[in-house]
Amino acid sequence: MAENYDIAIVGGGPAGLTAAIYAARYKLNTVVITTQRGGMITESFKVGNFPSYDEITGTELMKRMEAHASGLGVKLVDGYVETISKTESGFLVKGPSLDIQSKEVILATGQKKRKLGVEREDELAGKGVSYCAICDAAFFRGEKVAVVGGGDSAVTSALLLSQFADKVYIVYRRDKFFRAEPTWVEQLKKNSKIEPVLNTTISKLVGENALEAIELTNGRTLEVTGLFVEVGEKPNSTLAKESGVALDEHDYIITDDEQRTNVPGLFAAGDVTNNKLKQVVVACAEGAIAATQAYKDISASK
Ligand code: NAP
Numbered sequence: 001m002a003e004n005y006d007i008a009i010v011g012g013g014p015a016g017l018t019a020a021i022y023a024a025r026y027k028l029n030t031v032v033i034t035t036q037r038g039g040m041i042t043e044s045f046k047v048g049n050f051p052s053y054d055e056i057t058g059t060e061l062m063k064r065m066e067a068h069a070s071g072l073g074v075k076l077v078d079g080y081v082e083t084i085s086k087t088e089s090g091f092l093v094k095g096p097s098l099d100i101q102s103k104e105v106i107l108a109t110g111q112k113k114r115k116l117g118v119e120r121e122d123e124l125a126g127k128g129v130s131y132c133a134i135c136d137a138a139f140f141r142g143e144k145v146a147v148v149g150g151g152d153s154a155v156t157s158a159l160l161l162s163q164f165a166d167k168v169y170i171v172y173r174r175d176k177f178f179r180a181e182p183t184w185v186e187q188l189k190k191n192s193k194i195e196p197v198l199n200t201t202i203s204k205l206v207g208e209n210a211l212e213a214i215e216l217t218n219g220r221t222l223e224v225t226g227l228f229v230e231v232g233e234k235p236n237s238t239l240a241k242e243s244g245v246a247l248d249e250h251d252y253i254i255t256d257d258e259q260r261t262n263v264p265g266l267f268a269a270g271d272v273t274n275n276k277l278k279q280v281v282v283a284c285a286e287g288a289i290a291a292t293q294a295y296k297d298i299s300a301s302k
Pocket of ligand 1 (some may be wrong): 044046049108117148149154156173179181201230231232285
């Protein structure tokens, strides 16, 4: 027997939780289903541009959003959604341990880390190769590590790693850090433990059972026991696609100004959409818009 809700939100990151906060304040019976509480921003060491906090860790910010949503009566479910199918009264949201009937659905499934695409990357994952500095930095106390990438994720990961490792190389294929926020880049440049290695990238991972070194395309070898891959993200949009939602050429969900997808009653918000700026504040705004439109639609259909 399915549990009934007004709105089912898939994804418990900034977009999903903000949508839930708005929906709950519209007095809609709301459930958030998530595989990662707080979403990928919990893997960010510092957030310095979310209004009202000078600096806050991703984890702390999301704990507060989750507490806010829970305090308003939102039900949070740890679970995985396998299918979303249309029913007469809305949607059936199903997963291995989920059976939910809801009038409307908001997809806020975010993004996942991209792999570097170098040979033996999968084999050495968890044996020196990592995709989450905040999860793994403390394992590299006193060691030498490298970060690859040049965006905010790479720069903030290098800053975090410098608190544990003795030496942090940041390997970036350009000649300067034009992509990352200047505030983080300034901190990077002032940090004596961090050495930028520019105009190159990684050609080979060295090490039998665990990472021992990385070879670069410029011929240099860096002896490191840790490599943190921060080369961007790709959208978690398979569920959307399988639910009939239209995606753009990079697999991001296409939405209109009210965060509607092409499937009536199915909305999308946050990093999984084809918005122009992947930032927490944008994800929150899209979550608010989606919940508001969903509320208007539900009210109009009564
Ligand atoms: P991103 O901005 O897309 O940066 C990805 C980086 O990886 C780029 O520098 C790119 O190089 C490099 N790259 C891509 N493929 C590569 C390859 N095959 N080999 C080597 N390098 C490669 O991704 P992100 O840093 O994860 O940030 C995503 C979004 O989240 C951004 O909006 C960012 O501001 C936000 N964010 C914010 C924070 C924060 O403020 N605390 C933290 C994390 C993320 P090119 O520069 O040459 O393209």
